[in-house]
Amino acid sequence: NAGVTQTPKFQVLKTGQSMTLQCAQDMNHNSMYWYRQDPGMGLRLIYYSASEGTTDKGEVPNGYNVSRLNKREFSLRLESAAPSQTSVYFCASSEPRRELTDEQFFGPGTRLTVL
């Protein structure tokens, strides 16, 4: 049981390049989330998927797209990377129908640098 996994762990891009961050969970959770973490800002929600087949914008969606490929996988795409997207990206999942605790389980993060 790996929980939430993310690939890659590290990535360096040049301005204008594109890339996709991958996230998968093996806990059979319905909801999945993408956050970015910047120093002094906490974590901010980029996009989320309440259930398979749905996605919604969070607090900071500009410059990103997402795909909920199936129940397990939720990818984040940067179409044209900018230095302002240098950050640590976390994927999370939750199963809100169970226990009603709203707890989210986090992956280990992807550290992205855009030059």
Place this chain on the structure above:
Amino acid sequence: AQSVTQLDSHVSVSEGTPVLLRCNYSSSYSPSLFWYVQHPNKGLQLLLKYTSAATLVKGINGFEAEFKKSETSFHLTKPSAHMSDAAEYFCVVTRRTSGYSTLTFGKGTMLLVSP
């Protein structure tokens, strides 16, 4: 809308002394509240959660937090700090909408523990 304010960006304590990390929240709903911990270059780990049961919540590693609705506070405490407690701590409030939830993070408090 909900928000979280962590009142200290850094807290320094000596090993063996008490820890107090302060958090105030604002929510239009009856919130669930969490504390997460992040050790350097690691993902986020749930410390404890409040979900409208007991107002004094016990978590892992000797941490506890008390929910005070009248003060809209959810401060994190530990009687005796250990070197391994040095990390960044995030207070989080949830918003539940139509069966799923989103999290709002505070900006974090860095706990420094000296010998």
